[in-house]
Amino acid sequence: SQQGEEDPQALSIQEGENATMNCSYKTSINNLQWYRQNSGRGLVHLILIRSNEREKHSGRLRVTLDTSKKSSSLLITASRAADTASYFCATDTGRNTPLVFGKGTRLSVIA
Amino acid sequence: GAGVSQTPSNKVTEKGKYVELRCDPISGHTALYWYRQSLGQGPEFLIYFQGTGAADDSGLPNDRFFAVRPEGSVSTLKIQRTERGDSAVYLCASSLAGSNSPLHFGNGTRLTVT
Numbered sequence: 613s614q615q616g617e618e619d620p621q622a623l624s625i626q627e628g629e630n631a632t633m634n635c636s637y638k639t640s641i642n643n644l645q646w647y648r649q650n651s652g653r654g655l656v657h658l659i660l661i662r663s664n665e666r667e668k669h670s671g672r673l674r675v676t677l678d679t680s681k682k683s684s685s686l687l688i689t690a691s692r693a694a695d696t697a698s699y700f701c702a703t704d705t706g707r708n709t710p711l712v713f714g715k716g717t718r719l720s721v722i723a
Numbered sequence: 724g725a726g727v728s729q730t731p732s733n734k735v736t737e738k739g740k741y742v743e744l745r746c747d748p749i750s751g752h753t754a755l756y757w758y759r760q761s762l763g764q765g766p767e768f769l770i771y772f773q774g775t776g777a778a779d780d781s782g783l784p785n786d787r788f789f790a791v792r793p794e795g796s797v798s799t800l801k802i803q804r805t806e807r808g809d810s811a812v813y814l815c816a817s818s819l820a821g822s823n824s825p826l827h828f829g830n831g832t833r834l835t836v837t
Contacts, residue, residue, distance in 0.1 A: 616765075643822060654727070654814060654828030655766065700765050704822030710756060710779050711822045713765040 616644075616701045616714030624720040631688040633717040635701030636681075642704050644677055645711065646686050649698045658686070658699075693723040725749065727829035729815050735835045736805055744800040744832045748817030755798050756826060757790055758814040766814055772798060773821065805836045 619634045635644070643662050647655040659675045661668045661684070668675045674687040688695055698716040728747040736742050748755050753774055758766035768782040774795045783789070787805075792798040802809055812833050816826040 645825065647826075647828075652830075654830045655816075655826070657825035657827070660825055707821055707823055708773060708778050709822060710768045710771040710782070711826060712768055713758070715765045 616703055616712065618699070618701060618714045618717040620717060621715070622718045622720070624722065625691055627691060627693055627721055627723050629691055631691050631695070631719055631721070633686045633699050633719070635684045635686070635714055637684075637701075637703050637714075638682065639705060641679070641682075642706050642709070644675075644684050645702045646673075646675060646684075647700045647702060647713075649700065649716070651697075655700065688719075691719075691721045693721050695719060695721045727815055727817055727827050729813075729829035729832050731832060732830065733833045733835075735837060738805060738807060738836055740805050740836075742802050742805055742834065744802075744813050744815075744834070746798045746800070746815030746817075746829060748796065748798070748815070749827055750796075752817035752819055752827070753795070754818045754821040755792060756816045756818075757798070757800050758816065760812045760814055760831070769800070771821075778821075802834075805834075807836045810834055810836045 616637045645660045646658040649655045661677045672689045677684045700716040702711045702713045730745045755772040757769040760766045770780045772792045787803045790800045812831040814831045816828045818824045818826045
């Protein structure tokens with residue numbers, strides 16, 4: 613079963629624009645992580661945000677977490693064609709619980 | 724350093740056959756995960772190891788699927804009596820401290836059951 617659900621399912625933007633992807637989940641979480649996957653490749657970790665954190669930054673990435681709404685967002689600023697990929701959120705409910713992924717958002721950045 | 728390695732990268736097998744998929748995690752990573760991913764979907768959790776033991780195998784779809792990690796390093800996912808519905812990309816990941824730390828994924832094994 614999948615805990616997280618990303619929105620939108622697909623997003624197409626022009627290079628230089630910002631891209632925002634949202635993730636909603638159902639049960640209380642311990643951590644929430646965002647991953648990126650290029651076609652035909654494995655997933656690459658982007659950011660981990662803990663349940664007691666509200667915002668995190670990494671380069672052009674900004675992640676927010678609202679535990680009261682059970683939602684998170686990933687913002688990619690000044691997007692590049694190389695950002696074209698699928699983006700997944702994943703949550704766990706405790707230290708020895710598995711990481712459960714959503715269905716992902718397919719981002720296309722057009723040069 | 725070396726990342727997570729999965730072999731083979733592609734496997735084609737006939738319905739009813741037995742297959743083994745191998746995962747070499749990053750050295751020192753105690754946690755190891757198996758996921759299955761179908762086209763256009765997110766990774767579906769199968770099983771999670773801490774050291775040699777399966778901490779959670781609730782994602783294994785049925786008793787045709789089994790995984791081992793006998794020495795706490797390399798893991799093998801075994802599928803008996805394969806069915807066409809087993810066709811997917813099987814992903815392996817490892818991490819230092821379970822879900823409290825980032826997972827490092829291999830590039831997966833694409834399994835096709837004909």
